[in-house]
Amino acid sequence: MAKIAVYGAGSWGTALAVMLSKAGHELTLIGRNQEQITQMQERRENTKYLPGVELPPALKLTTDVQALAADLVIFAVPSHGVRGAGRLARPYVREGSIIVNTAKGLEEGTHLRLSQVLSQELPGNRVAVLSGPSHAEEVGRDMPTAVVVASDLDTAASVQDLVMTPNFRVYTNPDLIGVELGGALKNVIALCTGIADGLGFGDNTMAALMTRGLAEIARLGVAMGGHPLTFAGLAGIGDLIVTCTSMHSRNRRAGVALGQGKPLAQVLEEVGMVVEGVRTTKVAYELSQDKGIAMPITEQAYKILNEGADLKQAVSELMLRGKRHEMEEVAALTLSKTK
CATH class of the missing domain: 1.10.1040.10 (N-(1-d-carboxylethyl)-l-norvaline Dehydrogenase; domain 2)
Known part of the structure; x- marks a missing residue:
């Protein structure tokens, strides 16, 4: 089992954290709003973004970005916040850790893809992208879902091994x-x-x-x-x-x-x-x-x-x-x- 950090406590970040925690990984969900994180710790539910989904007891919740020192770091922030999140994470992410971006968008002004943005901000890390038809409301409730992870084949296969579960089928594709x-x-x-x-x-x-x-x-x-x-x-x-x-x-x-x-x-x-x-x-x-x-x-x-x-x-x-x-x-x- 791996040490995984999910950065972003919105609906998708929460759903992924719930799923991967249930799969047995050491999982930390990192949010920015202390009030929200405290409420989630007390209620074991993200009532604002993913109501009705219980947070597993083993899932850690924090605003401490030092928790980004993990084997796999999943960015689940909006597309316009990816560069800032990558820059904030840089001192804490371990060199060699795999970075997975889940936001679906393009950077305004530069027209860069978000994997390119993260590669600029975290140059010592391999970057992959998780995409496909995957509503947080359904993933958080263990409904069968199929997605794709894109990167070089070795990195994509590593991510596939870590995040695939019986109800979350992951394919690989080198076409980033x-x-x-x-x-x-x-x-x-x-x-x-x-x-x-x-x-x-x-x-x-x-x-x-x-x-x-x-x-x-x-x-x-x-x-x-x-x-x-x-x-x-x-x-x-x-x-x-x-x-x-x-x-x-x-x-x-x-x-x-x-x-x-x-x-x-x-x-x-x-x-x-x-x-x-x-x-x-x-x-x-x-x-x-x-x-x-x-x-x-x-x-x-x-x-x-x-x-x-x-x-x-x-x-x-x-x-x-x-x-x-x-x-x-x-x-x-x-x-x-x-x-």
């Missing part, structure tokens, strides 16, 4: 770029499916947004160095499905509220937790512009969130775009064979 981008960009599409739901649209619309959204995710992902097959896996279509269809998803819930006409500031306050897709939409749009990648759904999401675009006008612009082949590569191949 594809796994990270799939996990980050699906939040943009989940916002859009939520908006469509809030506008009163039906299943046809949802299916169209998810399918064409996946095409956009893969298009940008491949342009940035990801493997196309990764987007057909757990970090791609798997995470996209669960985030676009479940009301556990903060991004979908936020989108529904936007579609119902609520202003963004009110929506974010009502959700009460970080809605990663809002920040990621901006970065994804900027990347698409920089690389000349067509991402029409992402573009309309950017205009809605950042320019106050009318929701129904955004739908019209998507539906009335010029005619296209569904699969440009297939069309091009077919055309070449007829010549």
